[in-house]
Amino acid sequence: MASSTPTRAAPPARILVVDDDADMLRLLSLRLNAAGHDVVAVGSAEAALAQLDTARPQLVLSDVRLPGRDGLALFDEVRARHPSLPVILLTAHGTIPDAVEATSRGVFTYLTKPYDGKELLEKIAQALALSAPAVAHPHANDDWRAEIVSRSxxxxxxxxxxxxxxxxxxxxxxxxxxxxxxxxxxxxxxxxxxxxxxxxxxxxxxxxxxxxxxxxxxxxxxxxxxxxxxxxxxxxxxxxxxxxxxxxxxxxxxxxxxxxxxxxxxxxxxxxxxxxxxxxxxxxxxxxxxxxxxxxxxxxxxxxxxxxxxxxxxxLPTLAERREDIALLANHFLDRLSRKYDKRLSGFAPEALKALTTAAWPGNVRQLYNVVEQVCALSTTPLVPLTLVQRALRTPSTQVLSFAEARQRFEREYLVGLLKMTDGNVADAARLAQRNRTEFYRLLQKHALTPGQFKQDAGDTDDVVDERHE
Known part of the structure; x- marks a missing residue:
């Protein structure tokens, strides 16, 4: 196919942004509006929940530290009301452990502050791809291709x-x-x-x-x-x-x-x-x-x-080359197969959809159909959980990690978060971690991390939003 075909802009999405720092809220709103999104900005979890009652967004982007009810409590409430609505958390170094634990409960992802603007937009695009409505053929004259479910x-x-x-x-x-x-x-x-x-x-x-x-x-x-x-x-x-x-x-x-x-x-x-x-x-x-x-x-x-x-x-592209179609196809197959198995299934948990969209798919769409059929046959809850998807994909579940493996994973993510926040300054990162520099360097060496890779060039400062409070 011709490679000169212009890239189409994604349709605007409504994003609910929650942060009690007015400057941070303004910067996030400006960045997301510039990316073509419709932003609703609020300063507290209570205001965010009020917005959910009036106009449901397609994604929630929230700071972890909020006055009153924090971002984790907000996530729990969002999950209870709208199980398939993706949530992204923004976290400072002190709340990294909470954010890591939240991802195991269903948060789409978390980003440490200061965070890279390009990475933020990429994560938002991935989350929106999972929550987009399943429309197989939006135009009446598309009946000829009605069986082909796609938006890529x-x-x-x-x-x-x-x-x-x-x-x-x-x-x-x-x-x-x-x-x-x-x-x-x-x-x-x-x-x-x-x-x-x-x-x-x-x-x-x-x-x-x-x-x-x-x-x-x-x-x-x-x-x-x-x-x-x-x-x-x-x-x-x-x-x-x-x-x-x-x-x-x-x-x-x-x-x-x-x-x-x-x-x-x-x-x-x-x-x-x-x-x-x-x-x-x-x-x-x-x-x-x-x-x-x-x-x-x-x-x-x-x-x-x-x-x-x-x-x-x-x-025909492989399924891995059209990943934005995976969530759409999975929900389409789930709807069809739930009728076959006479089950009331409402969809996939966000972390389950995330696992589907990041899988290798050597068997392409046929393999995806088989995976969805397996989880449909075995699911005992309205929302298909991550564990069933992992079982169908034959990938190891996070529950089987040994204590040492889980500790290693957290330790590396914690170090990466600190280096991002301090712009690769080892002295500052060690001080925040309450470790001496020698010990901190040993930890970096253990995890093959180089401080220099976290330093921002002068020309990249536009893509980094600084955290001004904790």
């Missing part, structure tokens, strides 16, 4: 190309990893084409034994071979007037590649055992996860067939 720029660009291609009769080659949705896209192309009222037929060229594939594709006449007790129409004839998907075309045996090329050139099929060919009118879509150029170089795939099939090539 990569998929939007791909679908725009697919729609244009669908209006022609050109052969299409879909490339993409297994589970990335090649068959789903081929069906969408068929529905958007002038052939939509005619049949769509799909065949997996790698799943049918070579001895049967020719008969399946082209048909046979009675007596053509031992088991041919009657005439049989092949899939080309079944798809006449419509679209035929040749899935995993890279697995087609070489002998059949020759016969397929002849069918495409002559636009007619001759069933096995027949003496005459039958004209056909079929639009061909091919799909593969294999590198066909490498297969041609190894004489495993015919070059002339490749160019016949590859008039237009569309590449």
């Amino acid at each position: 720029h990569r998929m939007t660009d791909l679908l725009s190309e697919a729609y244009m291609v669908a209006q022609s009769d050109a052969s299409v080659l879909l490339r993409g990893d297994s589970g990335s949705g090649k068959e789903l896209l081929s069906r969408a192309i068929h529905r958007a084409s002038p052939r939509a009222a005619r049949p769509f037929v799909a065949v997996n060229c790698g799943a049918i034994p070579e001895a049967l594939l020719e008969s399946e594709l082209f048909g046979h006449v009675k007596g053509a071979f031992t088991d041919a007790v009657s005439n049989h129409k092949g899939l080309f004839q079944a798809a006449d007037g419509g679209t035929l998907l040749l899935d995993e075309i890279g697995d087609m045996p070489p002998a059949l590649q020759v016969k397929l090329l002849r069918v495409l050139q002559e636009r007619a099929v001759r069933p096995v055992g027949a003496s005459q060919a039958t004209p056909i009118d079929v639009r061909i879509i091919s799909a593969t996860h294999r590198d066909l150029e490498a297969a041609m170089a190894n004489a495993q795939f015919r070059e002339d067939l490749y160019y016949r099939l590859n008039v237009v090539s569309l590449v």
Whole structure:
């Protein structure tokens, strides 16, 4: 796909910002407004809860230290009222342990003060991606792609190309990893084409034994071979007037590649055992996860067939390349599967969605569906918890960390927070930690931390907001 496509701006989001420091509140509001967000700024947890009653935001950004009810108590109340609403906490060095503990309870993330402005905007973008409404096809004229749940720029660009291609009769080659949705896209192309009222037929060229594939594709006449007790129409004839998907075309045996090329050139099929060919009118879509150029170089795939099939090539991104779609897909699948299992499931806990969006997904969308089906079958609460998602992903739960491992993790995060706050000044950081400099240096060496990496250049000061109170 063309790399020159301009990046689309994300739609404005309503963010509730809570801080009792008027200067900090003003700076945060200015930064978030400049990033295109709609900011509601308040100075206390009580005022924040009042805002939740009138107009629900898409994200809450709160300082931990607040007068009266603190940020952690505010988070608990937000979680009780709106379990899927993400919360980001801002914390000074003295409240780092509380913030670390809060993340295990469901806070989306925490940032230590002074914090990097770019990092703040990145974390906000990630949290908003998790809480965005699940709209699969917002426009009525998008019915052709109704089964494809997506809002990512990569998929939007791909679908725009697919729609244009669908209006022609050109052969299409879909490339993409297994589970990335090649068959789903081929069906969408068929529905958007002038052939939509005619049949769509799909065949997996790698799943049918070579001895049967020719008969399946082209048909046979009675007596053509031992088991041919009657005439049989092949899939080309079944798809006449419509679209035929040749899935995993890279697995087609070489002998059949020759016969397929002849069918495409002559636009007619001759069933096995027949003496005459039958004209056909079929639009061909091919799909593969294999590198066909490498297969041609190894004489495993015919070059002339490749160019016949590859008039237009569309590449499907992996799920990892469209992470903004993961939460949308997960909630879409959960809604569908909760009906299948007759369960009342309201969604995923924020930390569970976070785990889904950061997973590797080697199996792409198909793997995501399987994971959601497993958690749906096993969930005993309306909100799917992190532990079930970790189990389905086969990742270790935080609960199984040893005391030494948990201590190591906290110690490193604490040191990083101190160095960020002191701009890499070891003397100041050691003083705050109430440790002598020699001992503090040993701790840094133990965790492979270099103070210099936390020093801000003069040109970067715009991206750092200083904390003026604790």
